Amino acid sequence: MTVFSRGMAPGPPADTYRSGLRAWLDEHDLSPGAGYDGSLDAQVAQLDRVRRELWDAGWMRYGWPEAVGGRGGPSALRAVLGEEVAARELAEPGLYSMVEVLVPTLLSYAPPALATAMVPRLLSGQEQWCQGFSEPGSGSDLASLTTRAVRDGDTWVINGQKVWTSLAQYAARCVLLARTGPDPGHAGISAFFLDMDTPGVTVRPLRTMHGVDEFAEVFLDDVRIPADRILGRPGDGWRLAMDLLPHERSTCFWHRVAHLYTRLDRLLDDAAAPGDEAAALGEAYLALHTVRCRSLTTQHRLADGARLGPETSVDKILLATAEQQLLDTVRDVLPGAVELHDSAWRTEYLYSRAATIYGGTAEVQRNIVARRLLGLGKE
Amino acid sequence: MDAEERELLEETLRKTMTATPSGGGLDAALTELGWPDMLAEEPSAAIRAVFRLLGETGAHAPLVNDVLLYEMGRPLGGALPMPYAGGKWVEWSREASVTGTAVDPGLPLLSVAEGAPVPLTLGRQALAWWLLGTGHAMLALARRHVLDRHQFGRPLASFQALRHRLAETLVALEGAEATLVHADGELSSLLAKAAAGRAALTAARHCQQALGGLGFTAEHPLHRHVKRTLVLDGLLGSTRELTREAGRVLAARGAAPRLVHL
Numbered sequence: 153m154t155v156f157s158r159g160m161a162p163g164p165p166a167d168t169y170r171s172g173l174r175a176w177l178d179e180h181d182l183s184p185g186a187g188y189d190g191s192l193d194a195q196v197a198q199l200d201r202v203r204r205e206l207w208d209a210g211w212m213r214y215g216w217p218e219a220v221g222g223r224g225g226p227s228a229l230r231a232v233l234g235e236e237v238a239a240r241e242l243a244e245p246g247l248y249s250m251v252e253v254l255v256p257t258l259l260s261y262a263p264p265a266l267a268t269a270m271v272p273r274l275l276s277g278q279e280q281w282c283q284g285f286s287e288p289g290s291g292s293d294l295a296s297l298t299t300r301a302v303r304d305g306d307t308w309v310i311n312g313q314k315v316w317t318s319l320a321q322y323a324a325r326c327v328l329l330a331r332t333g334p335d336p337g338h339a340g341i342s343a344f345f346l347d348m349d350t351p352g353v354t355v356r357p358l359r360t361m362h363g364v365d366e367f368a369e370v371f372l373d374d375v376r377i378p379a380d381r382i383l384g385r386p387g388d389g390w391r392l393a394m395d396l397l398p399h400e401r402s403t404c405f406w407h408r409v410a411h412l413y414t415r416l417d418r419l420l421d422d423a424a425a426p427g428d429e430a431a432a433l434g435e436a437y438l439a440l441h442t443v444r445c446r447s448l449t450t451q452h453r454l455a456d457g458a459r460l461g462p463e464t465s466v467d468k469i470l471l472a473t474a475e476q477q478l479l480d481t482v483r484d485v486l487p488g489a490v491e492l493h494d495s496a497w498r499t500e501y502l503y504s505r506a507a508t509i510y511g512g513t514a515e516v517q518r519n520i521v522a523r524r525l526l527g528l529g530k531e
Numbered sequence: 532m533d534a535e536e537r538e539l540l541e542e543t544l545r546k547t548m549t550a551t552p553s554g555g556g557l558d559a560a561l562t563e564l565g566w567p568d569m570l571a572e573e574p575s576a577a578i579r580a581v582f583r584l585l586g587e588t589g590a591h592a593p594l595v596n597d598v599l600l601y602e603m604g605r606p607l608g609g610a611l612p613m614p615y616a617g618g619k620w621v622e623w624s625r626e627a628s629v630t631g632t633a634v635d636p637g638l639p640l641l642s643v644a645e646g647a648p649v650p651l652t653l654g655r656q657a658l659a660w661w662l663l664g665t666g667h668a669m670l671a672l673a674r675r676h677v678l679d680r681h682q683f684g685r686p687l688a689s690f691q692a693l694r695h696r697l698a699e700t701l702v703a704l705e706g707a708e709a710t711l712v713h714a715d716g717e718l719s720s721l722l723a724k725a726a727a728g729r730a731a732l733t734a735a736r737h738c739q740q741a742l743g744g745l746g747f748t749a750e751h752p753l754h755r756h757v758k759r760t761l762v763l764d765g766l767l768g769s770t771r772e773l774t775r776e777a778g779r780v781l782a783a784r785g786a787a788p789r790l791v792h793l
């Protein structure tokens with residue numbers, strides 16, 4: 153995919169890696185400690201700790217090139233690691249998986265020296281990063297974004313606003329999209345790697361409906377970014393955004409599916425008489441099994457060197473549907489668990505409502521399937 | 532079988548299925564082509580190629596019998612009672628004289644008394660591939676139609692409501708195919724049959740809608756695929772029954788088995 157992937161070490165076979173990792177995790181319990189209260193602060197601190205320990209012990213380094221501190225090997229090893237993290241409930245997979253979205257992007261688009269300097273900070277839990285794409289006026293229609301970057305000598309001056317930026321309040325860096333060219337559409341968009349402590353950046357956390365206030369508004373007022381912090385060339389921003397989605401939908405999805413299996417297990421534990429709910433449990437299980445099989449197929453394609461594209465919208469639709477169906481089943485099988493008690497189920501149920509919104513809405517995914525996979529032409 | 536051999540085989544099978552009358556004629560032609568040897572040598576590749584193509588071409592032949600007999604280690608040929616949804620039993624006859632009363636008028640299906648238990652793993656895989664092929668056949672018909680037909684001065688394919696129905700269909704079929712590719716045991720084959728049944732029923736509903744009045748005529752091929760879907764869904768357990776059964780397995784184990792691994 154990049155200059156980095158050339159000559160990458162082959163890494164251990166997935167089975168060897170998995171059994172070594174499991175043995176290590178059995179010895180080194182990374183579960184949240186006694187003071188853990190489940191707040192977002194605590195979740196982010198736990199995430200940092202998990203990354204740091206896994207990085208120091210080397211597990212976090214597989215699947216990444218040596219130039220960024222990695223030890224090589226296929227991305228499947230990262231999928232194995234994330235699955236284990238999810239299965240042991242060491243970190244919330246949505247937060248954990250941010251690396252899967254942003255690191256491949258940096259490797260593909262950043263000047264090599266920048267990637268070499270920055271990527272280890274994210275992988276090792278020193279920093280959080282965020283993804284500043286959406287704007288108040290541009291969600292699904294991302295190409296209409298209006299945040300502007302104007303060249304001034306060897307800096308770019310940025311003005312505009314981002315919204316729903318996950319973890320912006322914790323982030324040291326942001327992969328930011330802004331308009332650099334006169335072209336009002338895709339062609340005028342560029343991507344930048346912004347230090348969040350740059351003067352002119354204001355972050356205002358937003359309250360979310362599930363009570364874990366994970367995203368924020370980001371205001372950009374005359375923010376100056378050095379010219380060497382552009383990712384790719386001017387005008388490459390749209391391509392970067394499109395290249396990023398398949399990353400989000402391969403390894404991250406494998407992690408999320410593993411996480412959802414732990415939720416189904418928990419539901420089976422909590423249900424008073426699961427045998428009486430066989431139909432609903434079976435439906436939820438069928439949907440999860442289906443997306444797990446699909447995601448495995450995608451992992452195999454990735455391993456064979458395939459370039460992932462619009463067919464990952466199928467994975468996205470299957471996952472979002474399975475997630476909502478599972479949490480709907482929780483609400484049906486455990487009456488009152490969501491409504492009457494301040495429980496983890498409440499948070500998870502509410503969060504599942506976002507599954508058809510973030511990362512491209514359910515409708516936008518269906519538009520892509522119709523246009524790109526079925527060849528139905530324009531609407 | 533490598534990719535090239537598979538393609539060649541599929542081409543031969545497709546030709547045979549389109550050129551030969553379904554039922555006894557196709558049964559004989561496929562035996563002639565070496566179906567029994569293929570099944571013995573590479574059961575999952577043989578099942579996948581033959582049954583998926585039965586679905587895609589709209590042909591039929593009583594080969595599910597052979598799949599069950601093979602799994603039982605008995606000689607192929609002949610017919611045996613098979614479980615159907617709702618505790619019913621049917622026989623897929625190989626007699627030329629039998630017509631049957633199934634909603635799909637081509638299928639020589641007879642209601643029979645309860646038979647001896649049969650192994651279900653390969654049979655469910657076979658029916659799942661068949662349902663998947665049938666679903667793709669319906670989707671291809673609907674896709675062609677919405678591209679060709681205009682209403683309100685635009686192709687039907689430009690209406691988002693229809694685009695989303697067909698997208699939903701493709702997603703269901705792709706998901707079912709993934710479960711089938713990874714079906715190798717009892718539970719994974721049960722789930723694959725459920726996923727394929729669900730996908731084919733989804734295809735039937737959405738494609739029927741997209742085809743409008745034309746799809747309701749007996750001249751148009753859609754109705755044959757719709758009726759075949761209904762019948763195949765019930766054979767060796769319906770989508771509804773199989774998902775419930777999967778739920779019972781979960782309840783009994785107290786955990787959700789992870790059936791596929793990296």
Ligand SMILES: Cc1cc2nc3c(=O)[nH]c(=O)nc-3n(C[C@H](O)[C@H](O)[C@H](O)COP(=O)(O)OP(=O)(O)OC[C@H]3O[C@@H](n4cnc5c(N)ncnc54)[C@H](O)[C@@H]3O)c2cc1C
Nearest residue numbers: 283284285286291292316317318506509510511513515516
């Ligand atoms: C929990 C969460 C975390 C997020 N994290 C981030 C982040 O880290 N970084 C970031 O940049 N963004 C993030 N987002 C924003 C997310 O990407 C957007 O919410 C999403 O792209 C949809 O945009 P919108 O909210 O403006 O909805 P809109 O685009 O206004 O859509 C509203 C409704 O209209 C429908 N619609 C829109 N266009 C069409 C169409 N062409 N055809 C049919 N229906 C259509 C949509 O499907 C939806 O149902 C996050 C969102 C959530 C909920």
